[in-house]
Every structure is written in C-alpha cells, then in structure tokens.
Amino acid sequence: MSSKRKAKKASSERSAEKGGQVGLDAKTIEELVPILLHSRGNPVISGIIKNLESGEAVSDDDLAALIGVKVNTVRTELNELYANGMVTFEKRKIPNQKWYAYFWKLDMNNINYLIQQRIKKVIEILNKRLQYETSHSFFYCPKDGKRYTFEEALEYGFRCTDCGTQLQAQDNKEIVERLRSEISRLTQLLESISGQRKES
Numbered sequence: 001m002s003s004k005r006k007a008k009k010a011s012s013e014r015s016a017e018k019g020g021q022v023g024l025d026a027k028t029i030e031e032l033v034p035i036l037l038h039s040r041g042n043p044v045i046s047g048i049i050k051n052l053e054s055g056e057a058v059s060d061d062d063l064a065a066l067i068g069v070k071v072n073t074v075r076t077e078l079n080e081l082y083a084n085g086m087v088t089f090e091k092r093k094i095p096n097q098k099w100y101a102y103f104w105k106l107d108m109n110n111i112n113y114l115i116q117q118r119i120k121k122v123i124e125i126l127n128k129r130l131q132y133e134t135s136h137s138f139f140y141c142p143k144d145g146k147r148y149t150f151e152e153a154l155e156y157g158f159r160c161t162d163c164g165t166q167l168q169a170q171d172n173k174e175i176v177e178r179l180r181s182e183i184s185r186l187t188q189l190l191e192s193i194s195g196q197r198k199e200s
Contacts, residue, residue, distance in 0.1 A: 006193060028193070029053060029106070032115050042078045044069055047086075049106070057090060057103035080106055085110040112193060119190045123183055139167040156187045 030053075034045050050064035051058055060078060062070040081087040090103045139153040140146065141160035146168060149154070158167045 029111065030117075033081075033111060036085050036086075036114055036118055037080065037084060042077070043067075044073055045081070048077055048104075050079065051102060052087070052106045053107065056103045059101045059103050061101065063104070066122075085114065116190060116193055119186050119193075123186050123190070126179055126186070130176065130183065133172050133176050133179065137171055138170040139172045141165050142168055159166065 006065065030046060030049055033049055034042060035047065047069075051063055051066050055089050060074050061071055063078075064074040065098075067166060074158045078087060078089075082089065086107055087104050089099050089105075090122075092103055096140055137150040139148045139150065139158065141148075141163065143163050143165045144160065146160055146162060147170065153167050159165065160167060
C-alpha cells in the first residue's frame with residue numbers, strides 16, 4: 001500500500017471515530033497547524049493553510065501561483081501536511097488534456113482532533129510541573145541560579161554543588177501562578193474548540 005493510501009486510510013478512520021464537521025476559525029488554524037508540524041515560521045505552510053481556509057479545493061499549481069513559489073516546493077509541503085492527516089486531495093482529469101491535476105482541501109476533522117490531542121498533552125505536562133512546584137520547597141544559588149529542592153539543598157549542606165555559594169530560599173509563587181494561568185488558558189481553548197465541533 002502506498003504512503004498516500006495509508007495516510008488516507010488512517011485519516012478516514014480518525015474522521016469516522018470523531019464524526020461531524022469542525023468550525024475552527026482561520027486564526028486558530030493558521031497559528032496551531034504550523035506548531036503541530038514543528039514548522040512555525042515556514043511561509044509555504046502558512047501560505048497553503050491561508051489559501052485553503054475557504055474550504056474550496058485548490059490545485060497545487062494554483063497554490064504555487066498564489067504563494068509565489070515553485071510548484072515542487074508546494075507539493076513537498078502538501079505531502080508533509082497529507083502525511084500528518086491535515087489535508088485531503090482529489091485527482092481530477094484536466095479537460096482536453098492527457099494528464100490529471102490534484103486538488104487539495106484542509107481536513108478539518110483531523111486538524112481539530114490533532115489540535116485537541118496536542119493541547120491535552122501540554123495541559124498534562126503543565127499539571128505535572130504544577131504538582132511538582134506546589135509539593136516542594138526550593139533553594140537557589142544567587143551566583144549561577146542553579147535550583148535545588150529542599151531535600152537536595154539539605155543533602156549538600158545548603159551549598160551550591162558547582163561553586164560552593166550559600167543557597168537562598170526561593171519563592172516560586174510566580175512560577176506557580178504562570179503555570180496555573182497557562183493551564184487555564186489552554187483549558188478554555190480546548191473547551192472552545194470542542195464546543196465548536198458540537199455546534200457544527
């Protein structure tokens with residue numbers, strides 16, 4: 001089975017599992033899809049997303065013209081998006097010609113699913129860090145900034161293991177507040193995205 005067929009099968013399975021159409025706003029798509037691909041700042045990826053946001057299928061040749069790059073460059077990025085389940089394609093025969101063209105659309109169901117999974121993972125990581133911060137007391141070296149839990153500081157006689165400087169108690173309230181704020185923001189974003197799918 002070809003890589004495109006495998007990706008298409010996986011995409012169909014995820015879409016069937018989730019069901020429904022998704023109503024993510026254009027700004028959210030533009031911001032989060034490049035992050036999912038670890039390609040933030042890639043102008044071609046951003047250009048593809050922007051030109052497919054309307055929901056209409058666009059050929060790779062037209063995308064290249066709209067973005068202002070070579071068609072092979074667009075095809076490389078489209079294949080990357082396709083491999084990650086973020087776009088679908090339709091093969092169409094060109095009238096009065098012997099060849100076919102590929103027309104591409106954003107796969108909104110999979111994009112919604114992937115974004116939600118990534119947000120859930122980040123929230124999980126942040127919650128673990130929050131638990132760590134709230135269940136320990138901390139000390140730090142005023143010279144090099146190295147951080148120690150109370151247990152570690154006690155073991156080393158409250159001296160920095162690198163430079164021997166006397167450790168000082170650290171107030172981590174600011175860290176805790178930042179973590180709680182980010183968890184709250186991401187939780188609200190997740191609820192918003194989930195709500196959009198339910199209403200669609």
